[in-house]
Amino acid sequence: MTNDALTAEAVNQANRPSAEELATRRKVIEVDSLDWSFGTRQVLFDINLDVREGEIMVIMGGSGSGKTTLLRHLVGLMPPLPGKIKLLGKDMGALSRMQLLELKRRIGVAFQFGALFSSMSVSENVKLPLRELTDLEERTMDIMANMKLEVCNLSGFGHLMPSDLSGGMMKRASIARAIVMDPKLIFLDEPSSGLDPVVSSALDDLILKLRDAMDISVVVVSHDVESAYKIADRITILDKGRILACDRVDAVRNSTNERVQNLLHRRSEQAEIDPTEYLRRLAGD
Amino acid sequence: MANPLKLPGKIFEGIGRRTVAGLDEMGYAAAIFFEAIYWTLTGWRYRQPVRITSAFASMMQFGVTALPIATLLAATIGLMLAIQSLYSLGLFGAEQYAYIGIALSVVREFSPMIMGILIAGRSGSAIAARLATMSINQEVDALQVMGINPVRFLVSPVLIALVLMMPCLAMWANLVSILAAGLYVSAQLHQSFGAYLNDTIDVLKTGDVWHGLGKATLFGVIIALVGVVNGSMVQGGAEGVGKVTTRSVVISITLIVVADMIFAYMTTK
Numbered sequence: 001m002t003n004d005a006l007t008a009e010a011v012n013q014a015n016r017p018s019a020e021e022l023a024t025r026r027k028v029i030e031v032d033s034l035d036w037s038f039g040t041r042q043v044l045f046d047i048n049l050d051v052r053e054g055e056i057m058v059i060m061g062g063s064g065s066g067k068t069t070l071l072r073h074l075v076g077l078m079p080p081l082p083g084k085i086k087l088l089g090k091d092m093g094a095l096s097r098m099q100l101l102e103l104k105r106r107i108g109v110a111f112q113f114g115a116l117f118s119s120m121s122v123s124e125n126v127k128l129p130l131r132e133l134t135d136l137e138e139r140t141m142d143i144m145a146n147m148k149l150e151v152c153n154l155s156g157f158g159h160l161m162p163s164d165l166s167g168g169m170m171k172r173a174s175i176a177r178a179i180v181m182d183p184k185l186i187f188l189d190e191p192s193s194g195l196d197p198v199v200s201s202a203l204d205d206l207i208l209k210l211r212d213a214m215d216i217s218v219v220v221v222s223h224d225v226e227s228a229y230k231i232a233d234r235i236t237i238l239d240k241g242r243i244l245a246c247d248r249v250d251a252v253r254n255s256t257n258e259r260v261q262n263l264l265h266r267r268s269e270q271a272e273i274d275p276t277e278y279l280r281r282l283a284g285d
Numbered sequence: 286m287a288n289p290l291k292l293p294g295k296i297f298e299g300i301g302r303r304t305v306a307g308l309d310e311m312g313y314a315a316a317i318f319f320e321a322i323y324w325t326l327t328g329w330r331y332r333q334p335v336r337i338t339s340a341f342a343s344m345m346q347f348g349v350t351a352l353p354i355a356t357l358l359a360a361t362i363g364l365m366l367a368i369q370s371l372y373s374l375g376l377f378g379a380e381q382y383a384y385i386g387i388a389l390s391v392v393r394e395f396s397p398m399i400m401g402i403l404i405a406g407r408s409g410s411a412i413a414a415r416l417a418t419m420s421i422n423q424e425v426d427a428l429q430v431m432g433i434n435p436v437r438f439l440v441s442p443v444l445i446a447l448v449l450m451m452p453c454l455a456m457w458a459n460l461v462s463i464l465a466a467g468l469y470v471s472a473q474l475h476q477s478f479g480a481y482l483n484d485t486i487d488v489l490k491t492g493d494v495w496h497g498l499g500k501a502t503l504f505g506v507i508i509a510l511v512g513v514v515n516g517s518m519v520q521g522g523a524e525g526v527g528k529v530t531t532r533s534v535v536i537s538i539t540l541i542v543v544a545d546m547i548f549a550y551m552t553t554k
Binding site for chain 2 (some may be wrong): 073076077098101102103104105107109111112113115117118128129132133134135181184213
């Protein structure tokens, strides 16, 4: 870990709310007994999770651990059944389609690859929610979009098309679009994937800045351990569809659970091989 | 080696699977159709109106920019019909009645069908490719999580545009085909062009024109729905986009021809 990252982590650590303080805050996400299967393959097992107001929760896990599926449930792209998901105090399963659309106006989502509309400029992308969901005048929308682009260090790039952007700019533009409606909760899917360490670190700083400036809760799905240490108030670790750990950064870091440590230290897990079983498998029995 | 006794079972299983998948797709298309109409009529109540500007942009894309190729095709069809009519009626010495066959077949049959096939190839494929690319790039997911209904945002403008532009294109094709045929026929039969037009207007009834325009509207709905359904069912990357685009064109044209036959049967019986 670089010195800069250590410093930033230390600064954030000092600002992290205590467990007691977190417990007093309102829950913005409550997941209760969520299971999910694709056909006969179950990918989420009895997920119970909560995120508090103003908290940054990082959901980590290896490939195929179910973190993207969980995120899709949280943002309403998959039904929260069986189980229950409450977002900003509303039970998503009990809402009508229209109520769900209303609720989604109060959250923001930045996808892994940006999901910017390729036929629109960056500025048009950021203005899209305003244009489609509000009655604001064009001038007001321009001002709001420019403000968000500036927050995301994209001032002056609004006229570019998404294909003209670098990976880091694409992610920031996606975040600018996610926050343009001033949501109370944002979800970021793999914000640092595919970025070099410097750009990734700048993105972490942006996430912290957003949380502090806008007083929003942030859920980040990531596999970047350094980034998680730097920005998270709490870390949830998913493994094979189950929550392995969900705690404050220090507690997760010092966990005695071998699988948690393997994930944090990027150690591969070698399953013990039963020679007889192995031979039987080779023989096709 | 495969057991030959199992072959008939597998064939029936395959037919059954395809039938169920086909019905499933039809149900999906019907749901999208009604949802698009619902949002068109009631979107303003939820502060999500269908944007007129989007519908106009689609009308430009599907209709206005297709005019040059539509004109060329319509003129060619008109000339081809004139040549064949003069030849076939000439066998009985009845060339002077060519205008009847030309007028009725152009207005009732050829204009809507040729425009349908043209727009299915030109715009149906574009709709499917756009939707498929958007699905793969998570743009449709992005709309959903923003609280923007994708059917209202993506499908309704396309449906409105095609339902309005297809009859317009068919009407334009009627004019161009009849004019092109008229020029050829009047030149071949040494009669005045004005007389040809008078005869054509006399033989055509309002019902014939409505018949063609009704078909064109139906074809517009078919092209829009097939494009949207195929585009949203994409799987895989760029290869998947290519597959659904091709499939969309093939299915659209097939359905247009079948619907044309059913429409003709139902309305002329």
